[in-house]
Amino acid sequence: xxxxxxxxxxxxxxxxxxxxxxxxxxxxxxxxxxxxxxxxxxxxxxxxxxxxxxxxxxxxxxxxxxxxxxxxxxxxxxxxxxxxxxxxxxxxxxxxxxxxxxxxxxxxxxxxxxxxxxxxxxxxxxxxxxxxxxxxxxxxxxxxxxxxxxxxxxxxxxxxxxxxxxxxxxxxxxxxxxxxxxxxxxxxxxxxxxxxxxxxxxxxxxxxxxxxxxxxxxxxxxxxxxxxxxxxxxxxxxxxxxxxxxxxxxxxxxxxxxxxxxxxxxxxxxxxxxxxxxxxxxxxxxxxxxxxxxxxxxxxxxxxxxxxxxxxxxxxxxxxxxxxxxxxxxxxxxxxxxxxxxxxxxxxxxxxxxxxxxxxxxxxxxxxxxxxxxxxxxxxxxxxxxxxxxxxx
Amino acid sequence: xxxxxxxxxxxxxxxxxxxxxxxxxxxxxxxxxxxxxxxxxxxxxxxxxxxxxxxxxxxxxxxxxxxxxxxxxxxxxxxxxxxxxxxxxxxxxxxxxxxxxxxxxxxxxxxxxxxxxxxxxxxxxxxxxxxxxxxxxxxx
Numbered sequence: 029x030x031x032x033x034x035x036x037x038x039x040x041x042x043x044x045x046x047x048x049x050x051x052x053x054x055x056x057x058x059x060x061x062x063x064x065x066x067x068x069x070x071x072x073x074x075x076x077x078x079x080x081x082x083x084x085x086x087x088x089x090x091x092x093x094x095x096x097x098x099x100x101x102x103x104x105x106x107x108x109x110x111x112x113x114x115x116x117x118x119x120x121x122x123x124x125x126x127x128x129x130x131x132x133x134x135x136x137x138x139x140x141x142x143x144x145x146x147x148x149x150x151x152x153x154x155x156x157x158x159x160x161x162x163x164x165x166x167x168x169x170x171x172x173x174x175x176x177x178x179x180x181x182x183x184x185x186x187x188x189x190x191x192x193x194x195x196x197x198x199x200x201x202x203x204x205x206x207x208x209x210x211x212x213x214x215x216x217x218x219x220x221x222x223x224x225x226x227x228x229x230x231x232x233x234x235x236x237x238x239x240x241x242x243x244x245x246x247x248x249x250x251x252x253x254x255x256x257x258x259x260x261x262x263x264x265x266x267x268x269x270x271x272x273x274x275x276x277x278x279x280x281x282x283x284x285x286x287x288x289x290x291x292x293x294x295x296x297x298x299x300x301x302x303x304x305x306x307x308x309x310x311x312x313x314x315x316x317x318x319x320x321x322x323x324x325x326x327x328x329x330x331x332x333x334x335x336x337x338x339x340x341x342x343x344x345x346x347x348x349x350x351x352x353x354x355x356x357x358x359x360x361x362x363x364x365x366x367x368x369x370x371x372x373x374x375x376x377x378x379x380x381x382x383x384x385x386x387x388x389x390x391x392x393x394x395x396x397x398x399x400x401x402x403x404x405x406x407x408x409x410x411x412x413x414x415x416x417x418x419x420x421x
Numbered sequence: 422x423x424x425x426x427x428x429x430x431x432x433x434x435x436x437x438x439x440x441x442x443x444x445x446x447x448x449x450x451x452x453x454x455x456x457x458x459x460x461x462x463x464x465x466x467x468x469x470x471x472x473x474x475x476x477x478x479x480x481x482x483x484x485x486x487x488x489x490x491x492x493x494x495x496x497x498x499x500x501x502x503x504x505x506x507x508x509x510x511x512x513x514x515x516x517x518x519x520x521x522x523x524x525x526x527x528x529x530x531x532x533x534x535x536x537x538x539x540x541x542x543x544x545x546x547x548x549x550x551x552x553x554x555x556x557x558x559x560x561x
Contacts, residue, residue, distance in 0.1 A: 039439035042465060043526070045474070050466035053441060053476075059458045064499040067524070071492050078426055078495060078520060079435065085424040085518065093424075112446050114462070115496075116439040118522060143441075143462065150494060197423050 038119030041141050053114065056142035065115070067150040074153065086201050095153055099205040103156040108149035115145050155393040158202030160210040161361045166191055166199060167216055172270075173227035190222040213358075217273040226273065232306060234274045235299070237264050239327055249329055251282065255289030278302065296330045304337055308354030315343065315350040339385035342375070357386050364390050368404040372420040379415050426497070428520040435520065438496050440527040441465065441476065443483060465528065476530050480537045485530030496522035 041051050070078060077083050077097045085104075087093040095102040169189040191199070200207055216223050241260050242249065254275065261271045275281075275292045278299050282291040303325040307318060322332050339357035343350055355374065360367050371378065371386055392400060401407065405418040430436070449457040463478035476483045500517040 039437055042439040042441070042528070043437060045465065045467045047467055047470040050464050052461055052464050054459060054461040055457050057458045065521075066497050066499065068495045068497055069492050070495055075493055075495070075523075079428050079430060081426065081428050083426045085426065086422070088422060110444075112443050113527075114441040114443075114447075116441065118436040118438060140461070141439075142459075147440075 037139055037141055039116045039141070040118055041139050042116055052140045053116070054140050054142055056117075056144045059142075059144060062145040065145060065147075067147055069150050069152045086197070088199065091159075091201060094156065094159070094201045096201075096203040099203050101156055101158040101201065101203050101206060102153040105152045105154055106149055107152050109147075113147040114143040115147050116141055117144050157362070157392050158200075158206040158210070159363075160200065160202050160206060161363055161366075163196065163200045163202070163207070163210045164214055166196070167214060167223060167225045171225040171227040172217075172219060173230050177265075190224065192221050193218075193223065196223060215273075215277050217269065217276075219269055226270065228305070230270075231274065231277065232302070234261075234266055234270060235278060235302060237261065237266065238271075238274060249294045249327060252279070252292045252294065253289050254292060257292075297336050300326050300330060300332050300336050301340060304332070304340060305354065305356070308341065308352070312351055312353040315352050318352050342382070357389065360386065362390065364392060364400060364404055368420070376419055378418045380418070381415075383418055422515075424516050424518055426518045426520065430520060435495075435523040438522040438524050440494075440524050441530070442527050443476065443485075443530040447478060474528055474530075476528070477537070478534070481534035482537055483530040483534050484532050485528060487526055488529050489526045490524065494524040495520050496524065 042053075045051055074083075074097065083095060083097050085093050086096050093104055095104050166189075196207060196211075197204070200210075202210060211223060214225060216225055218224075238257070238261065241247070241257070241264070242252065245256075245260065247253070247257070252275070254272075257275075258268055258271055262268065266274075279292040279294040282293055300322075304318075304322050306325065307313075307321045313321075319332070319334070326332055340354065341352045342355045343352050345351075360370055367387065367390060371383070375382075387397070387400065390397075390400060395403065401418065404421060406421050407416050407418055409416045428435075447462055449460060453460060463476050466475045466477065467473070468475060472487045474485055474487065476485065497518045498521045500519060502515055502517060
C-alpha cells in the first residue's frame with residue numbers, strides 16, 4: 029500500500045496551505061472507525077523517549093495499563109471530546125495514502141485531502157507511583173530457603189513460582205528503574221537467573237555463621253576479606269551467590285581496595301535491626317526484657333540503640349510498664365490507601381513522631397507529604413501547643 | 422504483558438498528520454446513508470496571509486485558525502501479531518504499538534457556523550458537487 033506521491037494530497041497540503049488558496053476535504057475511501065489508530069498526548073521530553081523506542085505499555089489483561097519509560101510510570105487516561113476531530117493522514121509513505129480521489133471527477137485544479145477517521149478522544153499520560161506492591165506478593169510466594177538446597181533441580185521453575193527479570197516486567201507495572209529499586213528495597217537476589225527473596229531464617233543462619241567464623245578466625249567486622257570469607261562459608265555449605273547477598277544486605281563494600289579481593293564492613297544498624305527482628309518474633313514483650321535479649325544477640329563491638337528501630341517496633345505504655353511489639357514498615361503496602369487503612373486499624377490515633385517512620389517512604393507523584401496527610405488523615409490539635417494527632421478520615 | 426512502542430521514523434522526521442476540529446458533528450444527508458466514503462465534507466480556505474481559515478461545509482461557513490498544540494499528539498497504530506512458537510497449542514497474541522505520525526497543530530473552528538444566504542446556490546448544482554454535508558448539533 030506504500031506509494032510515493034510527489035503532489036502531496038494529504039496532511040501536508042492542509043498544513044502548508046498558501047494564502048489565497050483552498051483545499052477540499054473529503055472522507056477517505058477507507059473512512060471508518062479505525063479503532064486501531066489512537067492518539068497519545070506526550071510532552072517534548074516524553075516524545076524523545078518514544079521516538080527512541082524506550083517506552084512500553086505494561087499490565088496484565090485484567091489490570092489498567094500503564095505507560096513506562098526507563099525511569100517513570102504513567103497512568104493512561106482517556107479523554108473524550110464532543111467536537112468533531114477530523115484526522116488527515118500525510119501523503120507519501122503512508123498506508124492511508126489516497127489516490128482514488130483522483131478519479132472522482134473533481135475539479136482538477138482543486139486539491140482534495142482525505143479524512144481517515146474522526147478521533148473520539150485522546151490518551152493522556154499522568155505520572156503515577158509504580159504498582160510495585162505486586163512484586164513483593166510475587167516474590168513472597170516462594171522465598172529461597174533450605175528446602176531449595178535439598179530439592180532436585182528438575183522441578184519446573186514455573187510450578188515453583190519463580191520469576192526471572194522478563195517475567196517480572198510482564199507482571200509488575202513499573203518502569204525498569206523502579207523495578208530495580210523495588211528489588212533492592214526488598215533485598216531480593218538473583219539466583220540462577222531467578223529473582224528471589226531469601227527466607228529470614230536462612231538469612232539468620234547465614235549471618236550467625238558469618239559472625240561465628242569471624243570469632244574463630246579473628247576477623248575485623250570493619251574489614252572482612254571477601255575471598256577468605258567465601259572459602260570458609262563455602263565449607264559450611266553456603267553458595268557464593270548467597271554469601272555475597274548476605275554481605276550486601278548487612279554490609280557495605282569498601283572503596284579503593286587495591287588487592288585482589290574486596291573488603292566489606294558490616295553495618296551496625298542493619299545487623300542490630302536484624303537481631304531485634306529475631307527477638308521480636310517471640311511477640312509482645314516488656315521493653316527492658318527486649319533490650320536485654322537484643323544486647324545478648326548482637327556482636328560485642330556493636331551497640332544497640334533503641335532509635336535504630338524506627339519503623340520496626342511500636343511501643344505501648346501500660347500503667348508504669350512499656351511494652352514493645354514488632355511492626356515493620358517494610359511489611360506494609362506502598363499503596364497509600366491500603367497503607368493508611370492498615371495503620372489506623374493498628375492504632376486509631378497516631379502522634380507525628382510515631383507516624384512519620386511509617387509513611388516517609390510513601391511517594392505519590394504530584395502530592396507532597398503534607399498533601400498526603402491532608403488527603404488520608406484527619407489532624408487534630410487540642411491546643412496550639414499540643415502535638416498534633418492523626419486519625420482516619 | 423508488555424507492549425513495546427515501536428517507532429520506525431528512526432532518524433528521519435516523524436510524518437506530520439493534520440487535524441481539522443470543529444464543534445458539533447458533520448452529518449451527511451440521509452440519502453448517503455453509510456456510504457459516504459470519498460464524499461466531500463467541505464472546502465478549507467486561507468483567504469489571506471494570516472493564519473485565519475474558513476471551512477465551508479454545504480452552505481455553512483466556519484471561521485477558525487491554525488493553532489499549535491501545547492503538547493504534541495502521537496498517532497499510534499495497534500498491531501496484533503500471533504506467536505506460534507510457543508509449545509503446543511497455546512497461541513499467545515502479542516500486541517505492538519507503532520508510532521506512525523505526529524500531530525503538532527490543528528485547525529480549530531469554534532465559532533457558530535455562518536449561513537451563506539447572500540448567494541444561495543441552486544440545489545441541483547449543490548448536489549452535483551457532492552457537497553452533501555451540513556454542520557449540525559452545535560455544542561460547546
